[in-house]
Amino acid sequence: MEEKKAAHKSGFIAVVGRPNVGKSTLINSLIGQKIAIMSDKPQTTRNRILCILTEPDAQVVFLDTPGIHKPIDKLGEYMVKAAEGTLKEVDAIFFVVDATEKMGAGERYIIERLRATKKPVILVVNKLDLIEKSAVLPILDSYMKQYPFHGAVPISAKEEVNLDALLGEVKQYLPEGPAYYPEDMVTDQPERLIVAELVREKVLHATRDEVPHVIAVETEEMTERSNGTMYIRMIIYVERESQKRIVIGNKGVLLKEISTLARKDIEALLGTKVYLDLWVKVKKDWRNQPGTLHNLGFH
Incomplete structure (x- = not known):
């Protein structure tokens, strides 16, 4: 009997997190091309950048949002509004955190924003290459106590560690559907x-x-x-x-x-x-x- 072919999936993923946790590095590594700019300075990403990953079984569209933070000027207000508006439009959310830093007010602020969404949220613990392996479980545990994440994946965006596992995790939450964008398109930005x-x-x-x-x-x-x-x-x-x-x-x-x-x-x-x-x-x-x-x- 012929094996049934798995349905093609497509959907939108918001990538949120405090500034400088590696959101843009993660998206660039997943796409395999530099689209989102990277810097160790806060507020690097200002516009909501749409990046497209096309694979044989799925098309995943990532929205690299500005870092969610308390705004101090009109630009800051725009950035937070763009980031929070994105959460309402997607099929799933990556919440990216920095493994080298303890959970603080910034992370709790974002978790409060996530409570307002009904979307599946996957915890992405980035910068795995900078910590001891024994430190991973306590970090995951501390976040799981704060919010009912649908999944949690420790990764290194820079070293491209565990990215396949992350994609496998998120594909579970994508709806069946055709590709929205041409195969060779990697961003909607002019x-x-x-x-x-x-x-x-x-x-x-x-x-x-x-x-x-x-x-x-x-x-x-x-x-x-x-x-x-x-x-x-x-x-x-x-x-x-x-x-x-x-x-x-x-x-x-x-x-x-x-x-x-x-x-x-x-x-x-x-x-x-x-x-x-x-x-x-x-x-x-x-x-x-x-x-x-x-x-x-x-x-």
Whole structure:
């Protein structure tokens, strides 16, 4: 008798957690391509980035949400609203926590938000590579006492440990259905936004602690030239002249370094040579201006 073929599944997964627990690293590792930007600075992810993993038996669409935290400005309010709004639209949720840090107020704040959802929540304990094996069970136990998770999987997103087990776990909660997106599509974000995010990532890595929150990057022009190269002009916004000087660096050295590193990533993404033209401009208090936030892609 012929064995019945398993039904194809498809669904949406929200990836939530405090800032810096490795949500973007996890999604990039699952997708196998750099889409979500990574940094050790808070508030790295600002937009809700949709990333798509297509396998023979399922299509899993991940929503990399901004870190849930108590907002201090309009940008912060937007980010939390985007993250919490996502929880209502998905089939399941990954709650990512950092194995190297004790559960604190930030985790409890998110758990309270999860109580309002009826969706299956899987606890993802990340950074397994940084702790002793004997520490894993006590961490899982401490979280299980706080919330009735549908599953719990310890992983290392960076080292790609246990990711197959995590996918196997979440596929149980996906509904049967066709693929929503073409097989070769890995994100719904326009290229203009992704390249701007890649530049912002390099600025975050290169600048001091006082600058990252006030950085925004806008793609002003993206044109293919007759010789096949892509010309991209971008504006890096800061809020004060002193921050502008930091980003540019002595004799423009830092901006040149940012440009070189970003260009490599953008060329890998677009598969073509890129001429990157970066400018730094002061836009006072942009994080509290709805019009500016809208222009930068925060809707």
